[in-house]
Amino acid sequence: MESQVLNNLGFRISAPTAKSFLRRFLQAAQACYKSPSLELEFLANYLAELTLTDYFFLKCIPSIVAASAVFLARWTLDQSGHPWNPTLEYYTRYKANDLKSTVLALQGLQSNTRGCPLNAIRAKYRQEK
Numbered sequence: 001m002e003s004q005v006l007n008n009l010g011f012r013i014s015a016p017t018a019k020s021f022l023r024r025f026l027q028a029a030q031a032c033y034k035s036p037s038l039e040l041e042f043l044a045n046y047l048a049e050l051t052l053t054d055y056f057f058l059k060c061i062p063s064i065v066a067a068s069a070v071f072l073a074r075w076t077l078d079q080s081g082h083p084w085n086p087t088l089e090y091y092t093r094y095k096a097n098d099l100k101s102t103v104l105a106l107q108g109l110q111s112n113t114r115g116c117p118l119n120a121i122r123a124k125y126r127q128e129k
Contacts, residue, residue, distance in 0.1 A: 016062055016063075017062050018048045018051065018062040018063075018065040018066045018069070019045075019048065019066075020062070021062055021063045021065075021066035021067070022044060022045065022048050022066040022069060022070070024091065025044075025066050025067055025070045025088070025091060025092055026040070026041055026044060026070060027091075028087050028088050028090075028091035028092070029044075029070050029074060029087075029088060031087055032085065032087065037077070039077055040070075040073050040074065040077060042125070043073040043076060043077065044066075044069045044070050044072075044073040045069075046121070046125045047068075047069040047072055047073055047106055047109075047110060048065060048066060048069040049121045049124075049125075050106070050109045050110065050121055051065050051069075051106065051109065052121070053109075053121065054105070054109055056105050057102075057105070060102055063092065063094075064094070064098075064099065064102050065102065065106075066092075067088075067092040067094050067099055068099045068102040068103045068106050069106065070088065070092075071083050071084055071088075071096070071099050071103050072103050072106050072107055072110065076110070082096075084096040084099075
């Protein structure tokens with residue numbers, strides 16, 4: 001039976017990552033903009049990749065990491081309003097309170113409060129391209 005299932009799927013199976021959730025959540029976040037915000041997309045991707053260097057985020061499910069990256073990216077780029085809205089709540093199925101601890105931990109990574117010596121991701125996003 002396992003063989004049949006794998007053959008029907010063409011052996012295309014994988015575990016979802018924060019990146020797969022991030023694509024969808026960014027589409028929902030971009031819905032309120034007149035034109036797509038590249039800054040939001042790059043910042044959210046940067047924040048999601050920063051979680052790869054911290055043990056705290058191993059216990060977080062990928063959808064929480066992606067939603068928290070979108071939340072913090074929106075907050076970083078525009079602090080005039082609340083970064084979470086009903087559209088994001090609908091598509092992510094998370095309320096702002098559900099993301100609080102993850103967003104705070106991610107904010108610590110963003111500001112590098114613990115002085116993490118792993119700087120490959122920071123160097124990657126410093127490049128002009």
